[in-house]
Amino acid sequence: MMLLQLEDLTVSYKTREGRVLAVENVSLPLEEKETLGLVGESGCGKSTMGGAILGILPRETKITGKALFSGIDLISMPSKRLRQIRGKEISMIFQDPMTSLNPVMKLKDHFLETINTHTDISKEEALALSERALQEVGISSNRLNDYPFQLSGGMRQRVMIALSLVLNPKLVIADEPTTSLDVIVQAQILQLLKGLQNKFKMAMILITHDLGVVAEAADNIGVMYGGHLVEYASKRKVYKDPLHPYTKDLLASVPNTKIEDRELRFIPGYPPNLMNPPRGCRYADRCSKAMKICSEKTPPNVQTDDGRLVKCWLYGEGEVK
Numbered sequence: 001m002m003l004l005q006l007e008d009l010t011v012s013y014k015t016r017e018g019r020v021l022a023v024e025n026v027s028l029p030l031e032e033k034e035t036l037g038l039v040g041e042s043g044c045g046k047s048t049m050g051g052a053i054l055g056i057l058p059r060e061t062k063i064t065g066k067a068l069f070s071g072i073d074l075i076s077m078p079s080k081r082l083r084q085i086r087g088k089e090i091s092m093i094f095q096d097p098m099t100s101l102n103p104v105m106k107l108k109d110h111f112l113e114t115i116n117t118h119t120d121i122s123k124e125e126a127l128a129l130s131e132r133a134l135q136e137v138g139i140s141s142n143r144l145n146d147y148p149f150q151l152s153g154g155m156r157q158r159v160m161i162a163l164s165l166v167l168n169p170k171l172v173i174a175d176e177p178t179t180s181l182d183v184i185v186q187a188q189i190l191q192l193l194k195g196l197q198n199k200f201k202m203a204m205i206l207i208t209h210d211l212g213v214v215a216e217a218a219d220n221i222g223v224m225y226g227g228h229l230v231e232y233a234s235k236r237k238v239y240k241d242p243l244h245p246y247t248k249d250l251l252a253s254v255p256n257t258k259i260e261d262r263e264l265r266f267i268p269g270y271p272p273n274l275m276n277p278p279r280g281c282r283y284a285d286r287c288s289k290a291m292k293i294c295s296e297k298t299p300p301n302v303q304t305d306d307g308r309l310v311k312c313w314l315y316g317e318g319e320v321k
């Protein structure tokens with residue numbers, strides 16, 4: 001069943017210098033229990049999409065379009081109702097657990113706060129729930145009396161995961177959950193997340209600039225560039241047969257130990273400034289396949305017969321949106 005459906009999601013930040021069009025006309029589905037990997041270079045709008053779904057962007061941010069969660073639109077929902085959903089049905093894990101954990105609060109108080117916001121169970125029950133959540137992430141329950149600084153980076157991220165799972169959400173949005181960790185800990189955390197996701201049957205949006213992370217964990221992949229969703233497909237199709245020139249270039253720029261004699265390429269140029277985005281395709285000035293129309297008109301969202309989406313003039317008019 002469909003858990004989340006984004007429809008023409010558009011987000012612009014208000015700044016003193018003008019509007020920043022961080023996300024434009026993004027539509028995509030997310031099924032129950034699915035992992036969607038959202039990838040792209042820094043500044044392409046990935047975190048903004050997560051923030052829009054969670055309703056945690058600055059107040060003056062303009063959001064249009066829909067984010068239908070079990071059929072109910074989160075974007076137009078009153079903030080009080082959204083607060084009830086956030087932390088319970090949809091939870092989040094951020095890159096740096098130190099900024100999300102309160103340094104002067106013991107771990108148990110973090111858990112109690114989350115649980116008390118959403119349920120009216122007794123303190124004993126809440127503590128028992130917290131202990132179980134900690135054990136799920138491989139941390140001994142006697143750590144509940146510790147402060148965040150008493151834990152290593154990897155353990156703090158485990159605590160964040162336990163906190164995000166404690167109320168059994170339907171969706172977890174994980175924004176660069178392993179980026180601040182060293183490689184071995186990264187792999188462990190990713191494995192832990194996948195294991196818990198299977199066990200608790202939740203869906204996950206995994207936001208990352210690291211194609212290695214999504215190769216490991218995602219079912220479907222959304223590739224973002226300059227605020228646009230330029231490609232959306234199953235992981236297998238994205239890796240085996242990418243359609244968008246940006247996806248191809250991105251894959252070619254990833255070191256792959258399995259293909260030893262391949263030449264690694266980097267993508268020359270820079271992503272566009274979203275304060276004043278170029279007309280047409282955002283990738284046109286870096287794209288080796290660019291045609292005249294690419295810098296004149298925004299490409300359509302082309303829906304392929306096998307359920308993929310690509311936003312590129314190379315694939316014709318498609319279903320023009």
Ligand SMILES: Nc1ncnc2c1ncn2[C@@H]1O[C@H](COP(=O)(O)OP(=O)(O)OP(=O)(O)O)[C@@H](O)[C@H]1O
Pocket residue numbers: 013014015020021022040041042043044045046047048049058209274275
């Ligand atoms: N609070 C804000 N006010 C104004 N502009 C913002 C704000 N947050 C993000 N932006 C801008 O919105 C665009 C998208 O940023 P976003 O953080 O969503 O991208 P990202 O792909 O998640 O990148 P990163 O991985 O670096 O966080 C960027 O141009 C960024 O500068």
